[in-house]
Amino acid sequence: MSPRPLGRRIAAVSSGLIVALSLAACTTHPSPEVAVRSFLLAWQDGNYAEAARHTTGDPAEVERALADVHDQLDLASIRFDLGQIATESGTANAEFGVNADLGIGDPMWNYTGRMSLTNGAAGWQIDWSPSVIHPELGEGERLAVSYEIEERGQILDRSGEPLVTADSVTAFGVLPADMEDKEAGVTELAELLDEDPDPLLNRVRSAPPEQFQPLVLMRDADNSLLREAGNIAGVDTQEIEVNLSPRVAPFLLGEVAGTAEHRVSSRVAGPYQAGDTVGLSGLQNIFQQELAGTATTQVVSLGEDGEQTDVLESWEGVRSGGIETTLDLAVQNAAESALEAVPGDGYIVAVDTSSGEVLAAANASGSVTDDGAFTGSYAPGGAFTMVSALAALDSGAVTADSEMPCGWQSEIGDRTFTNPSGGSVVENPTLVRNMAYLCTVGFVDVASEVGAGAITEAATQLGVGAEWQLPLPVSSGAVDIADADEAELAAAMVGDHGVQVSPLSMALAAGAVADGSWHGPTLVREEGPAPAGTNELDEAHLEVVREGLRDAVSLRIPEVNVGEEQVFGQAARAEQGDTALHWFVGYQGDVAFAVLAEVDPETSLWQQYAVNAAASFLNGLAHGVAEGEGLLGEEVPELPMDVPVEGEPNAPVEGDAGETNPEADLTGN
Numbered sequence: 001m002s003p004r005p006l007g008r009r010i011a012a013v014s015s016g017l018i019v020a021l022s023l024a025a026c027t028t029h030p031s032p033e034v035a036v037r038s039f040l041l042a043w044q045d046g047n048y049a050e051a052a053r054h055t056t057g058d059p060a061e062v063e064r065a066l067a068d069v070h071d072q073l074d075l076a077s078i079r080f081d082l083g084q085i086a087t088e089s090g091t092a093n094a095e096f097g098v099n100a101d102l103g104i105g106d107p108m109w110n111y112t113g114r115m116s117l118t119n120g121a122a123g124w125q126i127d128w129s130p131s132v133i134h135p136e137l138g139e140g141e142r143l144a145v146s147y148e149i150e151e152r153g154q155i156l157d158r159s160g161e162p163l164v165t166a167d168s169v170t171a172f173g174v175l176p177a178d179m180e181d182k183e184a185g186v187t188e189l190a191e192l193l194d195e196d197p198d199p200l201l202n203r204v205r206s207a208p209p210e211q212f213q214p215l216v217l218m219r220d221a222d223n224s225l226l227r228e229a230g231n232i233a234g235v236d237t238q239e240i241e242v243n244l245s246p247r248v249a250p251f252l253l254g255e256v257a258g259t260a261e262h263r264v265s266s267r268v269a270g271p272y273q274a275g276d277t278v279g280l281s282g283l284q285n286i287f288q289q290e291l292a293g294t295a296t297t298q299v300v301s302l303g304e305d306g307e308q309t310d311v312l313e314s315w316e317g318v319r320s321g322g323i324e325t326t327l328d329l330a331v332q333n334a335a336e337s338a339l340e341a342v343p344g345d346g347y348i349v350a351v352d353t354s355s356g357e358v359l360a361a362a363n364a365s366g367s368v369t370d371d372g373a374f375t376g377s378y379a380p381g382g383a384f385t386m387v388s389a390l391a392a393l394d395s396g397a398v399t400a401d402s403e404m405p406c407g408w409q410s411e412i413g414d415r416t417f418t419n420p421s422g423g424s425v426v427e428n429p430t431l432v433r434n435m436a437y438l439c440t441v442g443f444v445d446v447a448s449e450v451g452a453g454a455i456t457e458a459a460t461q462l463g464v465g466a467e468w469q470l471p472l473p474v475s476s477g478a479v480d481i482a483d484a485d486e487a488e489l490a491a492a493m494v495g496d497h498g499v500q501v502s503p504l505s506m507a508l509a510a511g512a513v514a515d516g517s518w519h520g521p522t523l524v525r526e527e528g529p530a531p532a533g534t535n536e537l538d539e540a541h542l543e544v545v546r547e548g549l550r551d552a553v554s555l556r557i558p559e560v561n562v563g564e565e566q567v568f569g570q571a572a573r574a575e576q577g578d579t580a581l582h583w584f585v586g587y588q589g590d591v592a593f594a595v596l597a598e599v600d601p602e603t604s605l606w607q608q609y610a611v612n613a614a615a616s617f618l619n620g621l622a623h624g625v626a627e628g629e630g631l632l633g634e635e636v637p638e639l640p641m642d643v644p645v646e647g648e649p650n651a652p653v654e655g656d657a658g659e660t661n662p663e664a665d666l667t668g669n
Contacts, residue, residue, distance in 0.1 A: 029054070032085050032092035032117045035124040040080040040096060046070075056118065057128025069133055072143040073109075073299070074206035076101040083112070092117040092124065102145065102297070103202075107315045109299055136312060140304045143312075145206040150293030152243045152277050153320040155253055155284070157329045158357075158525075163253055165245040170221040171238045172229055177209035177306055179234030188232050189215070192225070210306035212236060217277075219244075242277060248332045250368040252361050252472065252523075254282020281368060283323060283524070286471045293320030324525045326357035331591065334620025335362040338613045342597045344579075346609070347373035348617060349503045350593040353511040356519030358470075359591060361504070374474045377500040378596060381574025382420065382438050383583040384495030386513060388450070389435055389443075389548060391458035391493075393541040397449035400544045404431050404446065406439035413487030417444045417494075420573065435548025436555050438572065444490035452481045452489055461518060461537055462509035464501055468520045471527055477501035495574060503594040506585045511592035512537065513545055514568070549586060557584075560615045563622035565589045571611050575601070582610035588618060 029035040035054055042051035043066055052062035069075070083095030093116050100109040114135050116127045130137040137143070155163045172193060179185045186204055190197035193216050200215045207213045218225075221237070229235050246253035257278045277292060279285035296317040301310045335348040339362055346364035351357060363370045392398045406425035409418045417440060425439050434442035456479045460466050464477040481489060481498035491497030501509075504521065512518035516539055549568035553561055561567050569586020582597040595617065597609035 029123040029125070032087055032094060032119075032124045033082075035117055035126060036085065036094045036096065036115070037082065039126055040082070044078060044080050055126040055128040055132075062128055065130070065133065069143060071205040073100060073102060073145055074202050076103045080113075090119045092119075102206075102299075106145075107297060109313055111313065134301075134312060136310060137301055138309075141301045141309060144208040144300050144302050146208055146211070146298045146300050146308075147295040148298075148317065149295050150317060150320040152256070153291040153293070154243055154322040155246075155287075155291070156322050156324045157327045157332070158325065158359075159329070160324070161329045162243075163247050163249070163325070163327065163329065164243045165247055166241045167219060167244045168239055169217045169219050169242055169244070170226070171214035171240050172216045172218065172221075173212050173214040173236060173238065174204055174234045175210070175212055175236055176204050176207055176234065179204075182234075185232050185234050186215075189229060189235055192228055192232075193218070208300065208302055208306065208308065210302075212238065214238065214240070217242065244277070246282075246368075248329065248336060249327065249361055250282075250366060251363055251371045251373070252282055252327075254284035254286075255280040255368045256284050282472065283325070287323050287524075289318070290321055290323060294318045326352070326359065326522050326525060327361075328359045330624065331621065332360040332362065333625040334617050335360040335593075337620050337625045338362075338595075338617035339364040341616070342609050342613055343599055345370070345372065345598040346613065347376065347503045347596045348593060348613065349373050349507040350591055350617075351504075351507045351511050351521065353514040353587055353590045353592045354519070356508060356511060356521045358504075358521055358523045360593075364597075371473065372596075373503045374470070374472060376502045376596070377475055377477070378502065378581055379574045379576045380495035380499060380501045380506060380572070380585075381581065381583060382440055382494055382572030383506065383570050383574075383585045383594075384499055384501075385435055385438065385440070385443055385493075385572075386545060386549065386570050386585060387459050387462055387464065387509060388455060388493045388495075389431055389545050390462070390513075390537075390541055391454040392431065392443075392446055392450050393544060394458055394538060395450045395454035397446045397454075398431050400431065400540075402431075403429060404434055404442050405429050406434050406437075406442035407445075408441065410441045410445050410490075412444055412447070412490040413485060415487040415491065417441055417490065432544060432548045432551060435545070435570070436551035438552070438556070438570070440494040443493045447490040447493040448486060450493065452484055452492070455479065455481060455489075455492055459499070462512045463518045463520075464499075464505050464509055466518075470521055470523045472523070474504060474521075475500075475502040477505040495572070503596045506583075506594035507592050510569075510585050510587045510594065513542055513549070514587040514590075514592055516542055553586070557611055560584065560586075560611060560618060562615055562618040563588060567618065569614070571608060571614075573608070582608055584608075584610040584614040586614070588621075591621065593617065 039051050039054040048063040048066040051066055052059040055062050079099040081097035083097060085092055085094040096113045098111050098113050102109055115132045117124050118127055126132060130139060130141060157163055176182060182204055183201060186200050187197045190200050195216055203213055203215060226237060229237060244256045257280045279288045284291060294317040297315045298311050299313045300308050301312060303309045331350050335350060338348060339346045342364045348362045350360040352359055361373045363373055398404050406429045408422060408424040409416060419439055419441050425433050425437055429442060459479045465479045466476055468476055478500050479498060481492045484492060484498055488497045492499055508521060516537055546568055549570055550566060552570050553567045557571050560569060565588050567586060567588045569584055571584045574581040579598050580601040582599060584595040595610040595613045597613060599609055
């Protein structure tokens with residue numbers, strides 16, 4: 001529906017009428033021009049009694065007719081321009097321009113009015129008839145504004161599957177002709193529904209009286225409320241269907257207002273008419289105009305029986321349409337199901353490795369306001385070794401075959417770094433093996449050789465901290481280590497200083513490693529992808545990183561190796577404030593994804609929730625997930641209680657009877 005203003009009145013507006021004549025002393029009009037000017041100025045100023053005095057009609061009837069035009073059109077203002085006047089033998093015919101403002105967001109109705117005048121004992125007077133208001137208005141007819149409302153459009157997944165549920169809602173409305181007192185009746189209904197009466201009254205005043213006018217939409221209206229509303233003269237209810245509720249990804253699709261529980265009149269900034277549906281957040285808000293369209297507005301004439309007799313003016317509305325996203329409903333369902341076992345906040349973002357298209361974005365809370373998957377700013381911890389490994393290769397600090405020693409602990413500057421598992425890589429400590437067993441000590445020891453510039457450059461090449469955007473708010477992350485000292489630079493190599501990422505940025509980085517090129521993200525097809533990165537990625541170096549990610553899954557976290565295709569990834573744990581961050585970042589086939597679980601550090605050190613969620617997600621992709629009902633395939637295996645989990649401090653090393661051993665081999669050999 002078209003937006004409407006609140007509390008509008010007819011305003012006296014400076015117009016093309018020239019008011020140089022002194023009219024106050026005139027009791028009769030010596031010329032038709034003076035009569036026309038006096039009438040139009042009084043009408044424009046809202047002084048209907050004065051305007052009526054310049055006509056031949058019954059003063060009370062003319063005053064009432066002119067005042068009714070305000071309510072019938074729900075005018076914001078009306079302005080007149082004097083046209084030509086032709087005089088002949090004691091009669092005259094005058095033209096005047098009418099500029100009727102139907103309200104903010106509604107059209108301006110411009111037309112040419114005509115009136116005849118007669119010179120009699122009282123001087124020149126307007127021959128009164130309804131045609132003075134509009135040339136095509138006949139005896140017994142009145143004006144009204146009619147709206148043909150567009151049905152709210154759908155948000156679709158990449159295959160055209162609807163993502164918004166059509167909810168059955170109760171439309172509380174009125175039949176104006178049956179209301180004894182419109183203002184009192186509408187105000188009583190508004191108070192019953194805890195709504196602002198002004199926008200409801202604006203809708204009713206200008207509506208055709210014989211047409212039902214839906215004013216407030218409500219889900220799950222109880223019988224007592226329906227009975228109370230039914231006791232108000234002229235109030236009625238109808239059951240209608242409106243696309244309101246997101247089937248999935250509530251934070252991404254967004255919330256739609258227009259129902260009583262949302263109180264759109266008090267929550268939404270802007271001049272919306274009663275009964276409109278308005279996107280409050282997410283894609284529903286960003287693409288409000290495309291999804292809601294605009295009503296076709298008509299100024300019509302109505303007969304004494306309330307039936308439409310003519311269309312005096314029409315403005316074609318904009319048809320509502322669907323928004324095609326890049327989401328994949330099956331992938332989205334797998335993502336949401338995978339987060340069900342996360343004890344706190346958690347997120348999954350999945351993207352297409354070859355295009356950057358967002359396939360899924362989910363939060364564990366289910367909240368429409370929880371957009372941490374896109375906007376969160378988190379320390380990646382050891383998951384960042386995917387980036388720093390590329391930096392080490394690009395800088396020449398290490399090669400694919402060179403030795404990269406991995407002791408169990410290292411002191412750099414004023415900090416002591418210890419491997420998460422408390423062990424070391426004794427045999428063949430290469431970059432690949434350090435990635436496989438997440439030997440963070442091996443990475444911090446080469447930090448000074450790699451340098452801040454190489455780390456920042458590698459991150460940018462993989463999209464972290466680069467400039468890209470989506471229709472919704474996002475964070476690409478940041479790498480701020482230009483002034484880092486020796487210890488801080490070492491910490492940056494393992495994502496514990498100066499590095500902040502979002503789950504979306506990490507999923508895109510994994511996609512770049514998989515594909516060989518970084519692709520800007522896309523969420524809505526018509527918006528197109530974000531600008532792609534210009535830096536070329538070294539394929540030989542990427543292949544080393546891929547080998548490290550493949551071995552990390554095969555040798556350290558095999559529980560995520562679900563499905564027919566090999567899984568590549570890195571799992572890690574980081575600390576941020578008083579929260580433990582569990583990460584899994586990787587890819588399988590053409591799907592790259594990042595999982596983040598925010599958990600209480602006191603939670604059992606044996607449970608890596610991001611790894612569990614990643615395994616569940618991949619299982620959902622392989623076997624399918626029933627919407628809202630969990631996995632249809634086999635159950636996701638629990639992590640064995642006697643195997644060390646990467647990322648947990650001081651975890652025992654496999655093969656040492658559960659005791660921390662500084663000399664232990666992380667490989668278990």
